[in-house]
Every structure is written in structure tokens, then in C-alpha cells.
Amino acid sequence: MASESEVSNKQIIFKDYVVGFPKESDMEIRTSKILLKVPEDSTGILLKNLYLSCDPYMRSRMSKHDRPTYVTSFQPGSPITGYGVAKVVDSRHPNFKAGDLVWGMTGWEEYTLTTLTDLFFKIEHTDVPLSYYTGLLGxxxxxxxxxxxxxxxxxxxxxxxxxxxxxxxxxxxxxxxxxxxxxxxxxxxxxxxxxxxxxxxxxxxxxxxxxxxxxxxxxxxxxxxxxxxxxxxxxxxxxxxxxxxxxxxxxxxxxxxxxxxxxxxxxxxxxxxxxxxxxxxxxxxxxxDYYHLYPKYLEMILPHIREGKISYVEDVAEGLESAPSALIGLYSGRNVGKQLVVIAQE
Known part of the structure; x- marks a missing residue:
């Protein structure tokens, strides 16, 4: 059973909409409190975030759009969201249980409480690096x-x-x-x-x-x-x-x-x-639009990874505090390979 203790939750907050080249100062670090338990009236899951993915499309989410686009803008004053790998701490959803590893759309914070469970994939194959689910397997x-x-x-x-x-x-x-x-x-x-x-x-x-x-x-x-x-x-x-x-x-x-x-x-x-x-x-x-093909993709790519036929290079930034710099670096080509941030080990 999950602990009901309240813990601190470090977050990367999006400050305001961006015009032109984004800067690290467009984000700030804040610390809030979070209860390590899903509320009884919720069908959500509580996640401990392990890895965060930095992706080019996130630049569009920093802008205020005058017309509908395929992604929603970040909300000023709220945590940035993006793809990541996490461990389920507590769950009131039938498809997830405490201890499950997942990848999907999570918050740039230490812990995320979410009801958007259809945006997560359960990680079944753990004989490959877990970080791969921010990139190669994500x-x-x-x-x-x-x-x-x-x-x-x-x-x-x-x-x-x-x-x-x-x-x-x-x-x-x-x-x-x-x-x-x-x-x-x-x-x-x-x-x-x-x-x-x-x-x-x-x-x-x-x-x-x-x-x-x-x-x-x-x-x-x-x-x-x-x-x-x-x-x-x-x-x-x-x-x-x-x-x-x-x-x-x-x-x-x-x-x-x-x-x-x-x-x-x-x-x-x-x-x-x-x-x-x-x-x-x-x-x-x-x-x-193509995530229904994900099982087919895994069936194809996993043997290639295991047999050493596919290589994958990651550029790993350490700690949540490094996330703004890692993200901004994408837009000047500073990264070598897949840019990700490691927050915690499993």
C-alpha cells in the first residue's frame, strides 16, 4: 500500500509564452507538496518520474497559437509536460498497479498525479535500457x-x-x-x-x-x-x-x-x-495517429537491439535542474544523439 505521507515535489514551471528563440529563463524551478496517494474519488495514477525526454516539438508548445494545432500550448505557471519514463507509486486505475513501469506524457517534476492514463504504455520488456523508452522504444x-x-x-x-x-x-x-x-x-x-x-x-x-x-x-x-x-x-x-x-x-x-x-x-x-x-x-x-502500430514496432525492433544490429546514442543530462538547459540545447544542436534527463533511478 502506498504511503500517505506528504513529500516535496520539485517542478520545472513554464513562465510565459515565447516569441523567437527560447531561453532557460523562460522556465523556473519550484517546489510544491504532493501526497503519495491517489485520491479515493479518482481513477488516476501517481507516478515517480525517472527519465524525461527533450523533443523538438516542445518548442511549439511554448508559443501561444491563434488557431488550433496538433499540440496544446504549455500553461504559464504550470509544470512543463512531455514524454517520460516513470514508475507507478499508487493507482486507482484497473490497468495499472503500484510498481509498474510506464512511458508516456508526464510532468517535468519528481511526481505526477494524472488521470490521462490513455497516454501511457506499460513497459513489458526490461532487458533493454529503461532510458530507451524516452527515444528508441518510445x-x-x-x-x-x-x-x-x-x-x-x-x-x-x-x-x-x-x-x-x-x-x-x-x-x-x-x-x-x-x-x-x-x-x-x-x-x-x-x-x-x-x-x-x-x-x-x-x-x-x-x-x-x-x-x-x-x-x-x-x-x-x-x-x-x-x-x-x-x-x-x-x-x-x-x-x-x-x-x-x-x-x-x-x-x-x-x-x-x-x-x-x-x-x-x-x-x-x-x-x-x-x-x-x-x-x-x-x-x-x-x-x-499511429500508436496502434506500437506492438508491431516492438516486434520488429527488439530483436535488432538484442542482436546488436541497432545502435542508439543518448545525450544524458543529470538531475531535474538540468532539464531547461537540455531542452534549450536542442535548438542550437548542442546535443549529440537523443537528449534526455535522468531524474531518479528505478
Whole structure:
């Protein structure tokens, strides 16, 4: 039975809506009190948060939106919320019991009381690192799987380009492409990241986009016969260059456009007519629409992890206090691999 004692609960509070590039000072640390028991009139669960995931989409949640979007804005004065891994401390929900490990949408705090139980997946496989459920076995992994297989429709021999390729999603897309028998090139923002793509993740080629004066020329160099699949993470000038280098009937799964997130006025793309002339299928997707495929994804990916066919690099920040810095670092490319925060050990 859960303890009924009241304990302190350190939280990361969102202060106010952001315009332009976010700062650590847009968040603050507060400490509240929480009872380690779910109220009797609730069907919720009480979680002890273990790991938090820092994800690019969270920038959109820092803005006030004039029209509906696929994610709700953070509430000023309330804890930030995002994907995380947690342990159930107490439960009044029939599908969860104390001691269960879960991943899903939790608070940036030490403990979270929630009734949004449909946003959580029970963790059944614990022979792999628990932190993987913030990325490889969580939302990021599902994003790579859905975008590449469901929208990219890959086949052996396809020429695949992945931007932001060393991040939480991109590093897995490249490896899935290699397992499918594709030729894969990735771009990243530093020499160390480029080396990681080639030497650890097995990309055929990789380049530092910051060192390229002409992105169009760079892509022609690596894809003299054009690109079949572009996994879009960046947008803007990168997308413009890619459209000029796509092959007929190419596919562009649109995961994100991180180059645009902090701009007050987003950049335009000037050669969109390539979509028509080359019969390109460019499709955006929200991973939450595909979570019904999660068991299928686990069935595919877990053997690859256990057999050492998939590598995954994590950038781990220690302690809840480090969460604001870790999140802000995403938008300048400071992280190497999947950015996460460890709060407590199981």
C-alpha cells in the first residue's frame, strides 16, 4: 500500500509564452507538496518520474497559437509536460498497479498525479535500457518507423537522405534504411556528429551542412542519380535544395522542420513545383495517429537491439535542474544523439 505521507515535489514551471528563440529563463524551478496517494474519488495514477525526454516539438508548445494545432500550448505557471519514463507509486486505475513501469506524457517534476492514463504504455520488456523508452522504444523510435516504412515505402536499392541525422529520430532512420538495403547519406552540424553517422550508425556517407556553401551542390555530389526518399527534419533551405535533387516518384515523409521553429517569420521554399513535375509524394504525419502500430514496432525492433544490429546514442543530462538547459540545447544542436534527463533511478 502506498504511503500517505506528504513529500516535496520539485517542478520545472513554464513562465510565459515565447516569441523567437527560447531561453532557460523562460522556465523556473519550484517546489510544491504532493501526497503519495491517489485520491479515493479518482481513477488516476501517481507516478515517480525517472527519465524525461527533450523533443523538438516542445518548442511549439511554448508559443501561444491563434488557431488550433496538433499540440496544446504549455500553461504559464504550470509544470512543463512531455514524454517520460516513470514508475507507478499508487493507482486507482484497473490497468495499472503500484510498481509498474510506464512511458508516456508526464510532468517535468519528481511526481505526477494524472488521470490521462490513455497516454501511457506499460513497459513489458526490461532487458533493454529503461532510458530507451524516452527515444528508441518510445515516441522517437515510432516516429522513425512510421515515417520511413509507412510513408517512405522503401525498397532495396533506394537512395535515402536524412537531415538532422544524428538526432533521436534520424539516427534510427538511417539504420532502418541500411537494414532495408538502401544507400544512405545523412547530414549533421559538426565533425563529431558526421563521424558518428559513418562509424557507429553505418551511414554510407555523411556531411556537415554548416561547411557547405551550396546545399544543392552538396546533394548532387552525394546523390548524382537523385534522391528516392528524403526524411525531412529541417525544412527551409535544406528542403529547397532537396526538391531540386529528388528523383521521379520520390517520397518525402515530413517529420519536422526544426530550422523554422524559432523564426518569427518562417522561410519560404521557392521550388515547390518540383513536387508536380517529379511526381513527388510529400506527406506530413503526427506519430500519435499511429500508436496502434506500437506492438508491431516492438516486434520488429527488439530483436535488432538484442542482436546488436541497432545502435542508439543518448545525450544524458543529470538531475531535474538540468532539464531547461537540455531542452534549450536542442535548438542550437548542442546535443549529440537523443537528449534526455535522468531524474531518479528505478
Amino acid at each position: 515516441m522517437a523510435g515510432m516516429t522513425a518507423y512510421v515515417g520511413f516504412y509507412e510513408l517512405g515505402s522503401p525498397k532495396k536499392g533506394d537512395r535515402v537522405y536524412v537531415s538532422a541525422a544524428s538526432g533521436a529520430v534520424g539516427q534510427l532512420v538511417g539504420q532502418l534504411a541500411k537494414l532495408t538495403g538502401c544507400y544512405v547519406v545523412g547530414s549533421a552540424g559538426s565533425k563529431d556528429k558526421v563521424d558518428l553517422l559513418k562509424n557507429k550508425f553505418g551511414f554510407d556517407e555523411a556531411f556537415n551542412y554548416k561547411e557547405e556553401e551550396d546545399l544543392d551542390a552538396a546533394l548532387r555530389r552525394y546523390f548524382p542519380e537523385g534522391i528516392d526518399i528524403y526524411f525531412e527534419n529541417v525544412g527551409g533551405k535544406m528542403l529547397e535544395a532537396v526538391l531540386s535533387n529528388m528523383r521521379n516518384n520520390g517520397r518525402i515523409p515530413v517529420c519536422g522542420m526544426i530550422s523554422q521553429y524559432n523564426l518569427v517569420e518562417p522561410e519560404g521554399v521557392h521550388n515547390l513545383f518540383n513536387i508536380t513535375t517529379k511526381r513527388i509524394r510529400m506527406e506530413g504525419f503526427i506519430v500519435g
